[in-house]
Amino acid sequence: MKNFLLACVFLALASSFASAFDPSPLQDFCVAIDDPLHGVGSNVTAVNVQQIPGLNTLGISAARIDFAPYGQNPPHTHPRATEILVVLEGTLLVGFVTSNPNNTLISKVLNKGDVFVFPIGLIHFQFNIGKTNAIAIAALSSQNPGVITIANAVFGSDPAIDPGFLARAFQLDKYVVKGLQAKFWIDGN
Ligand SMILES: *[C@@H]1O[C@H](CO)[C@@H](O)[C@H](O)[C@H]1NC(C)=O
Numbered sequence: 189m190k191n192f193l194l195a196c197v198f199l200a201l202a203s204s205f206a207s208a209f210d211p212s213p214l215q216d217f218c219v220a221i222d223d224p225l226h227g228v229g230s231n232v233t234a235v236n237v238q239q240i241p242g243l244n245t246l247g248i249s250a251a252r253i254d255f256a257p258y259g260q261n262p263p264h265t266h267p268r269a270t271e272i273l274v275v276l277e278g279t280l281l282v283g284f285v286t287s288n289p290n291n292t293l294i295s296k297v298l299n300k301g302d303v304f305v306f307p308i309g310l311i312h313f314q315f316n317i318g319k320t321n322a323i324a325i326a327a328l329s330s331q332n333p334g335v336i337t338i339a340n341a342v343f344g345s346d347p348a349i350d351p352g353f354l355a356r357a358f359q360l361d362k363y364v365v366k367g368l369q370a371k372f373w374i375d376g377n
């Protein structure tokens with residue numbers, strides 16, 4: 189009986205460790221494939237559990253990002269994954285911002301073959317500062333990393349967030365906010 193109880197305690201601990209390791213939800217929304225980001229100059233091709241069902245439960249995925257000259261992948265976060273980026277072609281200025289209160293920008297210029305890590309949940313971006321196309325491959329520590337593109341989420345939400353509220357939050361004129369909210373925010377990454 190004592191051994192049985194010990195075994196139960198051990199199993200309970202083991203299962204709590206297992207669930208503590210990855211408490212994240214597995215579903216959010218379907219990330220687009222080959223969806224061109226008109227205006228920002230990059231295309232993100234996701235390779236996650238939506239494209240490869242065999243990734244289910246494995247906690248890993250990938251993406252390819254193609255940049256036009258001076259194209260960018262705008263500020264976004266992955267709520268469920270850390271990302272490691274490898275530059276295959278071109279020169280990218282990349283960076284992420286640490287959480288409050290410091291909001292430190294950690295950034296670097298990457299050339300072909302260079303690698304950079306964006307920690308889970310932090311706002312990050314990539315910018316092709318070269319005159320030629322750039323290509324990068326990202327590996328992400330979730331089968332379903334999710335994407336929150338900051339401008340889209342804040343100014344392109346449906347329904348819109350109250351413009352007066354956003355004007356005060358972002359220290360902008362209400363008409364600037366309304367102008368931003370009237371734009372078409374493409375969810376490309
Ligand atoms: C992104 O995709 C569009 C549509 O397929 C294509 O016209 C454009 O050249 C692509 N851009 C890059 C940088 O690959």
Ligand SMILES: *[C@@H]1O[C@H](CO)[C@@H](O)[C@H](O)[C@H]1NC(C)=O
Nearest residue numbers: 285286287288289290291292
């Ligand atoms: C934030 O900045 C303070 C003061 O420079 C430093 O002591 C602290 O370690 C920083 N925190 C993080 C999370 O970087």
